[in-house]
Amino acid sequence: MNNIMNERLNKKVVLLTNDDGIKAKGLLTLYNTLKNDGRFDVHIVAPENERSAVGHAITVFDPISVKKEYNNGDFYGYAVNGTPADCVKLAVSAILDRKPDILISGINRGPNLGGNIIYSGTVSAATEGTMYNISSIAVSIDNLKDTDYSYAAEFAKKIAALIIEKGGLPEGTLLNINIPDIHPSNIRGVKITCQSDSKLKDFFIKRVDPRGRDCYWMDGEFVEVCRREDDDYSAIKNGYISITPIHYDLTDYEKIDYFRNWGITKDI
Amino acid sequence: MNNIMNERLNKKVVLLTNDDGIKAKGLLTLYNTLKNDGRFDVHIVAPENERSAVGHAITVFDPISVKKEYNNGDFYGYAVNGTPADCVKLAVSAILDRKPDILISGINRGPNLGGNIIYSGTVSAATEGTMYNISSIAVSIDNLKDTDYSYAAEFAKKIAALIIEKGGLPEGTLLNINIPDIHPSNIRGVKITCQSDSKLKDFFIKRVDPRGRDCYWMDGEFVEVCRREDDDYSAIKNGYISITPIHYDLTDYEKIDYFRNWGITKDI
Numbered sequence: 001m002n003n004i005m006n007e008r009l010n011k012k013v014v015l016l017t018n019d020d021g022i023k024a025k026g027l028l029t030l031y032n033t034l035k036n037d038g039r040f041d042v043h044i045v046a047p048e049n050e051r052s053a054v055g056h057a058i059t060v061f062d063p064i065s066v067k068k069e070y071n072n073g074d075f076y077g078y079a080v081n082g083t084p085a086d087c088v089k090l091a092v093s094a095i096l097d098r099k100p101d102i103l104i105s106g107i108n109r110g111p112n113l114g115g116n117i118i119y120s121g122t123v124s125a126a127t128e129g130t131m132y133n134i135s136s137i138a139v140s141i142d143n144l145k146d147t148d149y150s151y152a153a154e155f156a157k158k159i160a161a162l163i164i165e166k167g168g169l170p171e172g173t174l175l176n177i178n179i180p181d182i183h184p185s186n187i188r189g190v191k192i193t194c195q196s197d198s199k200l201k202d203f204f205i206k207r208v209d210p211r212g213r214d215c216y217w218m219d220g221e222f223v224e225v226c227r228r229e230d231d232d233y234s235a236i237k238n239g240y241i242s243i244t245p246i247h248y249d250l251t252d253y254e255k256i257d258y259f260r261n262w263g264i265t266k267d268i
Numbered sequence: 269m270n271n272i273m274n275e276r277l278n279k280k281v282v283l284l285t286n287d288d289g290i291k292a293k294g295l296l297t298l299y300n301t302l303k304n305d306g307r308f309d310v311h312i313v314a315p316e317n318e319r320s321a322v323g324h325a326i327t328v329f330d331p332i333s334v335k336k337e338y339n340n341g342d343f344y345g346y347a348v349n350g351t352p353a354d355c356v357k358l359a360v361s362a363i364l365d366r367k368p369d370i371l372i373s374g375i376n377r378g379p380n381l382g383g384n385i386i387y388s389g390t391v392s393a394a395t396e397g398t399m400y401n402i403s404s405i406a407v408s409i410d411n412l413k414d415t416d417y418s419y420a421a422e423f424a425k426k427i428a429a430l431i432i433e434k435g436g437l438p439e440g441t442l443l444n445i446n447i448p449d450i451h452p453s454n455i456r457g458v459k460i461t462c463q464s465d466s467k468l469k470d471f472f473i474k475r476v477d478p479r480g481r482d483c484y485w486m487d488g489e490f491v492e493v494c495r496r497e498d499d500d501y502s503a504i505k506n507g508y509i510s511i512t513p514i515h516y517d518l519t520d521y522e523k524i525d526y527f528r529n530w531g532i533t534k535d536i
Binding site for chain 2: 052053054055056057058059060063064065066067085086089090093094115117118119124127131155158159161162166170172173175176184187188189190192194195197199202203204206207209213214215216217218241243244245246247248249250251252253255256258259260262264265266267268
């Protein structure tokens with residue numbers, strides 16, 4: 001028993017979460033890849049249901065229920081009736097008995113690129129991990145449908161091992177990783193990128209509901225804006241893995257002096 | 269009729285939204301202040317109910333219902349069964365017939381400071397406006413209970429007029445404004461600030477629900493981290509109005525070269 005405990009304590013603690021929900025194939029592939037490696041003590045705390053586009057939502061008014069999830073009879077992880085950010089908060093504050101060495105959010109079905117990452121539950125979970133000073137990465141694959149996640153899972157595992165070897169990520173920084181969904185032999189390499197200004201152009205389909213109220217369904221198309229050679233969108237479209245270092249300090253430092261020069265007083 | 273239309277077209281279009289809901293006192297005070305000024309064509313598109321802590325959530329799977337809201341028999345605005353970001357998308361894409369010259373989100377009951385702004389529906393609505401290239405500001409008052417919003421509303425109105433006079437905000441930049449809840453004569457001035465690292469330290473209260481499932485309620489206390497003299501938290505606590513220029517480019521540019529030096533390949 002002591003040997004088992006010691007063996008566990010020697011392993012690096014990995015927390016997995018996502019926004020596609022605990023039953024997602026991308027999460028399962030990542031879990032199996034890490035588990036089979038043998039170096040990691042792997043824990044899943046993930047939303048019970050799909051929680052895409054929840055942004056950095058947290059549940060502050062309602063109780064959050066947590067239940068154990070089993071996979072082929074084996075304990076698999078904790079299913080949380082909350083958002084990806086809730087999952088991370090709960091995992092660290094209430095569920096796990098050790099602080100994770102690394103957090104991996106994903107593998108997300110669909111890319112998280114450009115301005116759209118502010119809507120991303122996948123990225124928000126990794127951001128939440130960073131706020132707890134846990135080295136955190138978000139991993140997404142550029143396909144909106146389920147696909148073969150095995151290369152992406154291997155890549156995520158190796159990045160996790162590298163980060164641990166480097167002594168962790170710099171405080172306050174997380175990595176947003178997007179992987180093209182092409183045969184691994186066709187992937188041209190890895191680019192460290194900046195966030196593009198690509199975003200969804202929204203339009204709404206209007207209907208009248210059975211009670212006579214106006215209702216709108218959101219639809220949208222991806223619009224690529226300000227394409228730069230070193231941005232996340234270009235990397236993916238050119239067959240590279242994109243790794244964007246991001247942070248949650250939203251200050252636009254370059255504009256501080258500009259606004260100081262406006263000379264605003266309390267009476268304006 | 270033409271005169272009324274011309275008069276309207278000469279006014280600057282202001283879109284108001286919030287995350288406290290369309291019935292909030294902070295929104296009403298702001299609306300009346302702008303309306304009574306005479307220079308503005310004021311429109312409200314706000315959540316039907318309180319939507320605090322929703323982060324930058326958007327509603328992608330469900331229809332969003334919209335109904336007209338009246339105040340003392342007069343048309344007041346559109347109540348949306350969605351998030352603050354939904355409100356902005358709908359207002360611009362489907363409800364308003366002219367693009368707003370300015371968007372004001374608030375006045376929020378409670379401050380939006382430091383790391384907590386990533387959970388803020390108030391800030392996310394202003395971010396959404398910025399993504400549509402609308403000059404956008406988020407305005408919050410440092411009191412979690414309803415208070416006298418009249419000074420904050422006047423200040424917001426004057427800032428809006430100033431921004432319009434300056435030809436708008438720089439593209440991609442929004443202003444996160446926090447106002448101390450003290451007598452206006454005691455406000456010491458205005459500081460252009462950076463985002464502090466203040467955040468909530470979470471803890472959870474665990475209960476078992478009637479169906480035997482583990483349930484958690486989130487609680488938390490505000491923790492002030494890395495206090496700098498020029499950050500948002502210090503400004504408010506010292507009796508200043510805090511104006512932080514923020515943006516939605518999350519790239520941590522300072523770390524790009526650091527990670528390029530890791531020399532990551534597709535096989536790591």
